[in-house]
Structure formats: structure tokens, C-alpha cells
Amino acid sequence: MAQQKQAVYPAGQQELQKLIIALDTEAFTYFNTCDLQNFKKYFTDDLEFYHDKGGVSKTLDAFIETTRKNLCSTTGSKIRREAVPATFEVYPLDGYGAILTGEHLFYETRNGIEGLSGSAKFTHVWLYKEGIWKMARILSYDHKAATK
Numbered sequence: 001m002a003q004q005k006q007a008v009y010p011a012g013q014q015e016l017q018k019l020i021i022a023l024d025t026e027a028f029t030y031f032n033t034c035d036l037q038n039f040k041k042y043f044t045d046d047l048e049f050y051h052d053k054g055g056v057s058k059t060l061d062a063f064i065e066t067t068r069k070n071l072c073s074t075t076g077s078k079i080r081r082e083a084v085p086a087t088f089e090v091y092p093l094d095g096y097g098a099i100l101t102g103e104h105l106f107y108e109t110r111n112g113i114e115g116l117s118g119s120a121k122f123t124h125v126w127l128y129k130e131g132i133w134k135m136a137r138i139l140s141y142d143h144k145a146a147t148k
Helices: 013-032 036-042 060-071
Strands: 043-051 055-057 077-083 089-093 097-110 113-129 132-145
Touching: 013 036, 013 077, 013 089, 013 097, 013 113, 013 132, 036 043, 036 060, 043 060, 055 060, 077 113, 097 132
Parallel strands: 043 132
Antiparallel strands: 043 055, 077 097, 089 097, 097 113, 113 132
């Protein structure tokens, strides 16, 4: 869907919210399966990713490589991101695109057993250009370990 042309910017808030949440969900389905070839289609080449614990990545290639190295290469361990829909807020960004904010949970699977490993807040800035939506800026912050 991210690569499909949209005829026009969504007419109302409800349509915008539905579209942005669907695109975000779609993108992170690929993240959760470590399908990085499809995942990267949802981002601009000049992507900036700000992570309160991991620092800054200033290109799409750097972001994908960090994801590959830290989340998609560990044998016996797997990370899954699950956004919390009740926390979503979508805002139009006039002349640019939209902003999605919310919270997400992270689950880690080790030796076949999945458990909650932490939570964080996020802000995704979506660019709407030439009928195509892509994430241009990502902030992932307020990371907390799961309490047991």
C-alpha cells in the first residue's frame, strides 16, 4: 500500500487516521518478521531515526542495517513490536503529511518463549509526496524495561 498512489490527501480526520494507522501497521508487520526488503519501502531515503537509548540514524540504509544487526540476526532471540491502538493520535501536517504518536510494547522470544520485554513512546512523521506516503522521521523514546 505504501507504494500505491493515493489520488488525493484524505479529505477528513477520520480518513487520515484510518490510512496512517493502516500504513503504520503494515510497515511494522514486515519489521516483526524481519522482512527488511519490504519494511524499507515505507521510509524515505533521508530517514532520520531518533532513539533515546540507541542514538540517531540519519539515513534509511543506516536504520535498516541497525535493525538487521540488533533485532534480526540474533539466533534464538526475536523482538516483536506491538503498537497500542488506544494510544494512537494522528495529526495532519499541512503541506507535508501527517504525524502519528502512540505507545508500543516490545516482546522478546528466547528459546521459543515470548515475554514482554519493555515499552516506549513513538512519533512517526509521514511524508505525502507525489501520491505516496512514507515515514521520514521517527522518534522512539521513554523506553522502559518490563516490570515483573
